[in-house]
Amino acid sequence: MIVRARPRDAGSVSVMVAVLVPALLLVFALVVDGSARLRAIARADALSAEAARAANTAVDTRSPSVGVDTASAARTAADYLARAGHPGQVTITGPRAVRVTVTVTEPTTIGLLGGSAQATGTALAQLGVGTRDGNLP
Template identity: 85%
Template sequence: MTGRPVPRDTGSVSVMIAVLVPALLLVLALVVDGSARLRTIARADALAAEAARAANTAIDTRSPTVGIDTATAARTAAGYLAGAGHPGQVTITGARTVRVTVTVTEPTTIGLLGASAQATGTAVADLGVGTRTGNLP
């Protein structure tokens, strides 16, 4: 037996690492899955907005007032969403207004918050024809 004293904190770093590493991995998993959910929300909003804009390209110029050709607008928006792989609902809400609602479901990377992230995006596009005076001086 040697006369060297044994330090009292032997192994304390191992315990700290055993506690901190799983906690850090849990935080990392939450960040990765949370960002997947945010990407799904952004994708749903973008798809709805682009489909509503696509529907507004179906302009009816045959009548005295310029408006939306409702049948063509609905087909155009539904076709855009189908091409993107996410069918949704297209509603013509007025002579110049289209509302598109789409639900997007995408898988998450780690799956801590669920196997998939789902978000619903809604956009309204209003056909603007001519000039608007607004509040210009």
């Protein structure tokens, strides 16, 4: 009777699984938490841009010369941020310019990179009145 030896690689798949599964779970957690960071960045940029656009609506048409009311523009942008529910700062940077800075905090799903992801977005509104001719700079 001939007895054949069994191959010695029995269980080698379980070692590979024991090494690869935690690595794959770590990569998955990084992707999920990284997407929360990207969402926070996109939300902060969108909110700051929209608040700056809202500031552009502050045109004074009641006086004989149409002008820009920067104080009203800053209030309009601040009101937009308050309705959106995110803290922000509205700064008048010139006679026709308003800068909006917004901070957004998004919760992370897994929490590997922390419990939340925070991002800041900034937009500048150059307030203008009238039309622009294509030949003007």
